[in-house]
Amino acid sequence: MQVIHNEPDTTVRYIQTFLGRHTADEARAHYETFIAPYFTTDGQADLAVGATAITAVATELGVPATVTAAEFYRTSTTTS
Structure with missing residues (x-):
């Protein structure tokens, strides 16, 4: 869901x-x-927006952006 x-x-x-x-x-x-x-609508993040956000936050904090949006956001569904 x-x-x-x-x-x-x-x-x-x-x-x-x-x-x-x-x-x-x-x-x-x-x-x-x-x-x-x-x-x-299926719960996936827009990775382009995520990448921009990660870079902006890292810049604001003065740290390197060491994670990609694809690593941060789940981009495929999992089943249990």
Whole structure:
């Protein structure tokens, strides 16, 4: 199941828990702006956007980007 797209309310609750001090409306805005647009309906991350984000965060922190988006984001489904 792909929680990000199939259960946005659950995803928003997770975001609110993770971010802590944000209201439900703020968490929903975060989801709609920074999460939902960058994942496919089958739960895959947009690797080009991920690569840009990893580089930007590493630059901001002043550290090398030592991981690729493909390494960071799951790009294939697994079965149990």
